[in-house]
Amino acid sequence: MKAGDRIRTVLLAGGSGTRLWPLSRRHCPKQFIRLLDETLFQQAYRRARLHSSPDEIVIVTGSAYEFLVKNQIEELGEEVLHDQVLLEPCGRNTLPAIAWGMRRFADDPDHPVVVYPTDHLIGDGMAPVVLQSVPLAEECLVTFGVVPDRPHTGYGYIKPGDALQNGYRVAAFHEKPDSASAEQHIRDGALWNAGIFLMTPRLFFEECQKYAPEIAEASLPGEYSLLPSISVDYGLLERSGRVAVVPLTVPWSDLGTFAAxxxxxxxxxxxxxxxxxxxxxxxxxxxxxxxxxxxxxxxxxxxxxxxxxxxxxxxxxxxxxxxxxxxxxxxLHDPTVLEHRLVYRPWGSYLVLEESRFFKIKRITVKPGASLSLQQHHHRSEHWVVVSGCANVWIDGETRLLPQGESTFVRAGAVHRLENRGQIPLEMIEVQIGEYLAEDDIVRFDDRYGR
Incomplete structure (x- = not known):
């Protein structure tokens, strides 16, 4: 394969970003929030599109993030393809995630695949460096190392060895060091480990078979939850003798802290x-x-x-x-660890405006053509007021249209559904009243999103 040819992409979209709380929450971590202009996930997807078509991109993410991923791809004007998003049943770190993504491209085992994290900030110029490194990936598992600008103790380091084409054979990996060790690593010419990789499926699985055979041989996704939780660095790259590093001079940050x-x-x-x-x-x-x-x-x-x-x-x-x-x-089971007041759903979003023990007020936004599930609540009633758009409401077998300014009441126990068949977003105010208002008071009878 020539350096100018297209390559395939695996995007890793797991991770929780706990050091960026309260911006980052477990159900909406840092890669999906707008820390700068676009989200980090959207930036990563755009970067992948510079050298991969949509059918050459696979996203590995947690099942809780499925609709965040899909919504954010659609916001870019792109279509989410069937089986493009691989949903981890549980977190197993980067080696199992990469193995699952690489398995999807095993039909062409010598075609290089780049692996990008989606929670890092990477400046312009990354894609050309990846394309220039394609010949090196025919012989080595390639990782990319950022040229340090200071002795940072929060990053791992990669020590280059003998020169190889546009990179170097890796002489050693170093875990996150103390200050003195970080300064020594920089004097030795070491690079920050950026967590970006380029490799062919054939070479990846050959080395994985040697050093992590339980992952190389696993039936995925069926056996995913049985795999060890292990990083690709510790489980494979630090053990293999066929690893190269390519220096990066593009701006890069893991945005792991508010200082970053x-x-x-x-x-x-x-x-x-x-x-x-x-x-x-x-x-x-x-x-x-x-x-x-x-x-x-x-x-x-x-x-x-x-x-x-x-x-x-x-x-x-x-x-x-x-x-x-x-x-x-x-x-303490504090809910602010899990979610923001603005919560995204496959049909749109809701914002909790106010709540107390016996009532909760939400602003609900339903995307054009979307609908909530056919559902029932045992412990709360709901009063809906349409602010903009037009709602199609189904309550206990009766259907009606609610234009702007009109309202309806859903008693506790009623089977109901809310749908937006219009061309503009539907905005509603929902007032919940009851003795139990948690989100798990819901029985779904039908849901187009498979929940």
Whole structure:
């Protein structure tokens, strides 16, 4: 295969991004939220389209993210193809995920496949480097290493060895080091491990058969949950003698912390990020809901992240420790770990506007042509008011149209369905009343999305 030919792509779209809480939540992690312009997932999909057609792209993600992935591809004006999205029944780290994706391209075992994470920020110029590395991938498992600009302790390092075409044979992998070791690695010419790979299915499975045969031989997806949870670095690359590294000089960040997000964002003359009225303030990050007035006086090196339901304040040097907050909230079964007030569904989204023990108010948005499941609630009634668009409502066998400004009532126990047959989004206000208002009070009788 020549360097100018097209290559196939596996996109890894799992991961939880706990250090970016409260922006990142378990049911909507950092790759699916708009940290910058587009989401990181959408940026990764666009990058893949530079060298792969839609039928040459496979996405491996958690089952909880299925409709986030599909909705975000559709937002790009692309069609989601049948069997393009592989749904992990449980998280098993990167080696099993890559193996499943590579299995889908095993029909042409010598055709190179690039593996991109979808939760990293990667600058322009990545695709040409990947295409130039195709000849090297015929002989080696290729990984890409970022040229460091400082001794970072949060990244793994790759030490280059003998020169090979446009890269080097890997001499050693180093786990996340302390400061002194990071400085030594840089003096030795080591590169940051970017988690980007290029390999042929044939070579991948040959090496996988040697060092992780239970993964190479697994029947997927049936045996996926039985596989060990192991990274591709530890399970394969650090053990194989056929690994090469290609240096990257394009801008790159894993956006793993708010400190990394600060570095990747536009800053003012005093090194501040965010829309706020600032006086004698420097080195701070402010992220808050649109339209909220924020001011700061006489502070420095602070991170202030404000969402509808959570507020984080920490020093810029402690952003790695946000994970500890999530762990404590998780132990308390706090819902802010799981979801935002704005929750995405395959048919659209809903935003919780207000709630108490016995009522909850939502703004519901239903996409054109979409419908909620045929369902029933045992413990709550619902009052619907159409704000814009036109709703097609089915309640206990009776169908009616609700134009803008009209409303209807769904008693507890009624079998009902809401549908948008119009050409514009349907916006509704829903008032739930009952003694139990959790989302698991739902019995589905029919659902076009297979839930």
């Amino acid at each position: 997000l600060h570095d990747a964002s536009r800053q003012d003359q005093f090194n501040n990020v965010g829309d706020a009225h600032l006086f004698d303030t420097s080195g701070c990050t402010f992220i808050h809901p649109e339209g909220k007035r924020v001011a700061a006086v006489g502070v420095s090196d602070l991170v202030v992240i404000d969402t509808d339901d959570a507020l984080l304040v920490c020093s810029s040097g402690a952003t790695e420790r946000v994970r500890e907050v999530v762990e404590e909230l998780d132990a």
